[in-house]
Amino acid sequence: MRGLSWLLGFVATCQLACWAQAADMGSLDSTEPLRVGLLRDGNFPFSQPAQTSVPANHAGLEGFEVDLMDALCEAAEINCTAVPLATLDERISGVANGTLDFTISALSYTPGREAVVHFIRPFYYESGVALFGSDQAGLDLFGPDAPTQQALEAASGWGGLFTGSFLAGQTLCAVEGYYALPFILKEASDTVRGGGCAAFMYDSVTPVSEVALQVLNAPPAYESPYGVGISLEDKGSELEQRLVYAMTGLMNQGNSSRILELEQQWLVPNGIGPSSALQDVVTAISTFGSQPSGPGESQVPQSYSLFGTRQTGR
Ligand SMILES: *[C@@H]1O[C@H](CO)[C@@H](O)[C@H](O)[C@H]1NC(C)=O
Ligand SMILES: *[C@@H]1O[C@H](CO)[C@@H](O)[C@H](O)[C@H]1NC(C)=O
Numbered sequence: 042m043r044g045l046s047w048l049l050g051f052v053a054t055c056q057l058a059c060w061a062q063a064a065d066m067g068s069l070d071s072t073e074p075l076r077v078g079l080l081r082d083g084n085f086p087f088s089q090p091a092q093t094s095v096p097a098n099h100a101g102l103e104g105f106e107v108d109l110m111d112a113l114c115e116a117a118e119i120n121c122t123a124v125p126l127a128t129l130d131e132r133i134s135g136v137a138n139g140t141l142d143f144t145i146s147a148l149s150y151t152p153g154r155e156a157v158v159h160f161i162r163p164f165y166y167e168s169g170v171a172l173f174g175s176d177q178a179g180l181d182l183f184g185p186d187a188p189t190q191q192a193l194e195a196a197s198g199w200g201g202l203f204t205g206s207f208l209a210g211q212t213l214c215a216v217e218g219y220y221a222l223p224f225i226l227k228e229a230s231d232t233v234r235g236g237g238c239a240a241f242m243y244d245s246v247t248p249v250s251e252v253a254l255q256v257l258n259a260p261p262a263y264e265s266p267y268g269v270g271i272s273l274e275d276k277g278s279e280l281e282q283r284l285v286y287a288m289t290g291l292m293n294q295g296n297s298s299r300i301l302e303l304e305q306q307w308l309v310p311n312g313i314g315p316s317s318a319l320q321d322v323v324t325a326i327s328t329f330g331s332q333p334s335g336p337g338e339s340q341v342p343q344s345y346s347l348f349g350t351r352q353t354g355r
């Protein structure tokens with residue numbers, strides 16, 4: 042979305058050709074929808090081809106990030122349309138070269154990526170490396186004497202395996218090179234079930250149906266947050282301000298927050314989440330750090346004393 046910067050640019054330098062360029066860019070106030078990059082493949086249940094009929098602006102997609110797009114755009118008062126992406130690379134290249142206005146596509150934050158696109162805050166989800174095992178192997182993983190739940194939930198999580206915090210003597214498998222290559226899933230799953238590995242390290246947002254293993258009850262390691270990506274030119278723009286406002290609004294109703302409803306609708310039934318990081322962010326935004334006593338209730342006292350006079354209510 043280049044509405045404002047484009048206007049200034051036109052005054053200074055633009056020739057007629059710019060009209061054509063601007064006409065297909067979409068802008069906050071035109072009826073031309075903004076183009077939102079969403080992955081078509083390999084991103085279930087965040088975005089995938091729809092099983093039922095969906096609104097035209099979904100471009101045949103459904104999922105957590107598709108509904109997140111609608112919720113954000115409604116709150117930001119902008120019209121948005123999904124642009125299905127076939128490859129991971131298109132997420133960043135599309136935003137960087139302006140063919141997309143923004144992307145909501147499991148784009149995990151790294152400093153290198155933020156040099157190319159701008160991640161709006163707050164982030165909206167996260168992924169890390171989880172351990173997948175069959176029940177039996179999962180229980181054996183941390184050694185026969187380890188109190189299972191306690192060991193798996195320890196602060197260092199399963200990452201403690203590498204620092205010697207846990208008894209081991211088990212084989213932990215990972216894909217060499219890059220840990221989350223989808224084509225290896227079936228082979229890895231078979232190896233774990235056949236006893237070749239006690240557990241397998243893989244992307245924590247993998248649906249249980251795709252891996253056919255249990256996610257062990259250990260906090261994922263190496264987590265990084267997912268963010269909405271906009272172009273560097275739009276950093277600080279009205280588009281960013283509206284998206285930040287909208288995202289915060291999806292998180293400021295405590296446990297009734299829209300983003301938690303979407304997580305319950307799309308992710309939890311597929312064995313993903315609920316994310317403790319998302320819960321922490323929602324709690325922090327809704328209450329400034331402590332649990333609310335109910336939706337929209339922060340820690341404002343119900344009654345308080347003022348100059349010795351008893352005041353009641355809010
Ligand atoms: C969104 O598009 C509709 C037509 O599809 C139009 O009536 C409306 O004004 C647009 N809203 C904004 C904020 O651009
Ligand atoms: C912009 O990036 C998209 C996605 O990678 C690509 O399909 C398109 O050809 C690029 N357009 C330009 C003008 O570079």
Ligand SMILES: *[C@@H]1O[C@H](CO)[C@@H](O)[C@H](O)[C@H]1NC(C)=O
Nearest residue numbers: 295296320332333334335336
């Ligand atoms: C919100 O949900 C979390 C997770 O289920 C729970 O631990 C917490 O107590 C809930 N907070 C409120 C105020 O209900």
